[in-house]
Amino acid sequence: MRAKQLADEIGAWHLDVCIDGVVSAVLSLFQTVTGKRPRYKVDGGSNAENLGLQNIQARMRMVLAFMLASLLPWVHSKSGFYLVLGSSNVDEGLRGYLTKYDCSSADINPIGSISKQDLRLFLRWAATNLGYQSLADIEAAPPTAELEPIRSDYTQLDEVDMGMTYEELSVYGRMRKIFRCGPNLCYKWGTKLSPAEVAEKVKYFFKYYSINRHKMTVLTPSYHAESYSPEDNRFDLRQFLYNSKWPYQFKKIDEIVDGLNGDSVAFPEEEEEATSSQEFGVVAANSGDPSAGL
Incomplete structure (x- = not known):
């Protein structure tokens, strides 16, 4: 919400993106490979599980950010690319x-x-x-x-x-x-x-x-x-x-x-x-x- 408000004030184009589906897909793949599914600490998981779950969300944000930077100009029928x-x-x-x-x-x-x-x-x-x-x-x-x-x-x-x-x-x-x-x-x-x-x-x-x-x-x-x-x-x-x-x-x-x-x-x-x-x-x-x- 705060990011959207700032974008409106400075005249920037803002996107709200939910990455839950991407994270769930990665966790399902991990479970298929290892037979285990990590849990957050608040749900009874270990510190290692908790950190691993946070990191996969964090890295998905980076992957999506670079994909948007490279392809949003194309989406808007423009040339070039954006910087992250x-x-x-x-x-x-x-x-x-x-x-x-x-x-x-x-x-x-x-x-x-x-x-x-x-x-x-x-x-x-x-x-x-x-x-x-x-x-x-x-x-x-x-x-x-x-x-x-x-x-x-x-x-x-x-x-x-x-x-x-x-x-x-x-x-x-x-x-x-x-x-x-x-x-x-x-x-x-x-x-x-x-x-x-x-x-x-x-x-x-x-x-x-x-x-x-x-x-x-x-x-x-x-x-x-x-x-x-x-x-x-x-x-x-x-x-x-x-x-x-x-x-x-x-x-x-x-x-x-x-x-x-x-x-x-x-x-x-x-x-x-x-x-x-x-x-x-x-x-x-x-x-x-x-x-x-x-």
């Missing part, structure tokens, strides 16, 4: 919260180097200053992949699935790429969380960052807009095979937490800003000097 635009953002790429060859796969991604937080700021601005009121509804809607069945007691939400908020992801992304920091967040979040809680959040992020980094190698090229972009094609060249247990790094984080013994690590705002301006390596969070790098 991607819709994955920086935070989804960092966390790996996307399916390979779904909305992450396109001809070009206009928002692929922009974080969710910055996108929401733009949507709010555009709704007010450009007159597209539907953008306010889009910005206010809870982010969801819409790939699991809705039940009376369950609705799929991005931040619940990811185990972290988009606001937290935005912070991780800036610290990782722009400031080249490791466990620096004790100083930024020290007034809200204990060192142990910060450590668990950082380790959780890097676990899934490393597990899913391989997805970045096949992402659609993005319009380069921000220095925190994790795009692997040109602007953030890194290895994509990691030990997701991070034994050395996580051990050091745990040692730092043990050394703090629950002490407060919050610094005055001006010192926090000074910390963020340093582009060193891993911050020596136990050195007593937040600007000291390792």
